[in-house]
Amino acid sequence: MxxxxxxxxxxxxxxxxxxxxxxxxxxxxxxxxxxxxxxxxxxxxxxxxFDDFDAFLAALVLDRVRRIEGRGATLRAAAGTGSVADNLTEALQDLFGPVTVAIVALITFRDGLRARLREAGLTGIPLAAQGTAMIAAYLTAERESGRLASHADIDTLAPTLVGAGHLLFADRTSAPPEAAAVHRMVTTVIAGALRSPGP
Missing domain, CATH: 1.10.10.60 (Homeodomain-like)
Structure with a gap:
């Protein structure tokens, strides 16, 4: 140019x-x-x-983090509508799109990038951590709405859903899993937390 x-x-x-x-x-x-x-x-x-390439990559990850946080507001707003399993399935498919899966692999691949992200205050596995927070906020809203049981353990359910979701999507060389497979996993994970419908 x-x-x-x-x-x-x-x-x-x-x-x-x-x-x-x-x-x-x-x-x-x-x-x-x-x-x-x-x-x-x-x-x-x-x-x-950008100061260097790792600074550029950190900015790329932070841009994705902001997108997840924005989608979190939309997901929370869906609480009480549709089906809990359907809402979670759609959220996980969106969260683990091909770019996110590739960026998680990139974070694992580059020590310098992980150091920059820690400096920016991102702990755990960035993107997965923000996805877990997004799912937790949604599940909390559903528990408050009465569609999840009052004893539902959000701190266990959210990382379980995100961890299992990541495993489903992690193979970048294959096509993403079918929605039915994601829905089946979600249904299994939340089965004990759903509030039984009244008579």
């Missing part, structure tokens, strides 16, 4: 390029050169906006 050409929404374009490289070639192929070539811009563009 010629120097002096202004790029609109540089961060967004670089993030989208990184996601494309991740999905196509995997975390070990994600380099600053691969990202800038995919974005069709000079390599210096990335380094003008």
């Amino acid at each position: 010629p120097s002096g050409v202004h790029i609109q929404n540089v961060r967004g374009q670089l993030f989208e390029a990184a996601e494309r490289v991740l999905l196509r070639d995997g975390p070990d192929a994600l380099t600053s050169r691969a990202v800038t070539e995919e974005a069709n811009c000079a390599k210096g563009v990335l380094h003008r906006h």
